[in-house]
Amino acid sequence: MILLVVIYLLLWTCVRWRIRWPFVAGFFSVSALLLVSSLLVWPRWIQEWAAGTVRLPAILHAAAREFICSAIRSVRGLGHNSNRCTAGIALAVAWRMRHSSAASMEFALTLSFLLAITTITLLPGHAVYDHVLLSCPESF
Numbered sequence: 001m002i003l004l005v006v007i008y009l010l011l012w013t014c015v016r017w018r019i020r021w022p023f024v025a026g027f028f029s030v031s032a033l034l035l036v037s038s039l040l041v042w043p044r045w046i047q048e049w050a051a052g053t054v055r056l057p058a059i060l061h062a063a064a065r066e067f068i069c070s071a072i073r074s075v076r077g078l079g080h081n082s083n084r085c086t087a088g089i090a091l092a093v094a095w096r097m098r099h100s101s102a103a104s105m106e107f108a109l110t111l112s113f114l115l116a117i118t119t120i121t122l123l124p125g126h127a128v129y130d131h132v133l134l135s136c137p138e139s140f
Contacts (some may be wrong), residue, residue, distance in 0.1 A: 004087075004114040008094035010109075015098045086121045090114055 009027070013020040027046060093110060100107040 001118055004090050004094070005111060007091070008097075008110060008114055011094055011098050012100070028074075030126050086117055090117045 010024065011083050042048075091115070093113060097106050097110040100110065
């Protein structure tokens with residue numbers, strides 16, 4: 001879900017490495033800490049999560065399953081070229097905004113744009129609840 005955002009943030013960090021290297025160190029340190037601590041609490045969670053995702057279609061209610069399947073079919077109808085094009089646009093925006101300050105509106109909009117592209121276009125059917133949040137910004 002966050003692949004485009006991670007790519008952008010790593011690119012953003014590399015542009016001014018001397019100033020922003022602590023971000024990368026902190027990102028990987030916290031990620032490793034979260035992974036290790038989660039494995040200490042629940043050692044087989046990764047295997048159980050993977051098995052649960054395989055069983056998910058059987059668990060979903062028929063109406064929800066049909067909604068998700070229709071969303072996936074509609075995107076598949078667009079073909080892989082549109083996904084490549086969308087990913088290319090996302091990477092072009094990330095490249096253009098790599099010099100933005102973390103406190104700037106451009107930085108926030110770039111992150112929002114990358115998350116929206118990932119949620120709506122590149123991973124349809126995953127985290128459908130995010131579609132509602134993205135379509136109703138006034139609810140915040």
